[in-house]
Amino acid sequence: MNFKVTPNNLTRLEKIFGEAKYELRFEKGTFNSGYCVLEHKKVVVVNKFLNLEGRINTLLDILASMQLDESVLTPESLKLYKQIVSNKAATAADAGEEPLPPSPEQPTEN
Numbered sequence: 001m002n003f004k005v006t007p008n009n010l011t012r013l014e015k016i017f018g019e020a021k022y023e024l025r026f027e028k029g030t031f032n033s034g035y036c037v038l039e040h041k042k043v044v045v046v047n048k049f050l051n052l053e054g055r056i057n058t059l060l061d062i063l064a065s066m067q068l069d070e071s072v073l074t075p076e077s078l079k080l081y082k083q084i085v086s087n088k089a090a091t092a093a094d095a096g097e098e099p100l101p102p103s104p105e106q107p108t109e110n
Helices: 007-019 052-065 075-094
Strands: 023-027 035-038 043-047
Touching: 007 023, 007 052, 007 075, 035 052, 043 052, 052 075
Parallel strands: 023 043
Antiparallel strands: 035 043
């Protein structure tokens, strides 16, 4: 996927996390991969010292590996999320890896 490195695109990615009820934080830490995801608390912590391109690439990696409840996303965010996931599947297929299974329907929280 050709994803331009712009502050607006970073904002679009951050919006997906917000709509999915994940708290996205940019903080200092010792992360081997540049980020940490706490699934049960719905918190994503990204190394605050990453530049704009690093932040965007990190958020793309995280979103591609997560299974979000698509029913809570706006149409614009859903379209972007599906592009990210399909790009990950295509990249995995090109590399000869097994693609991630499709995300099951997740119940909405009350």
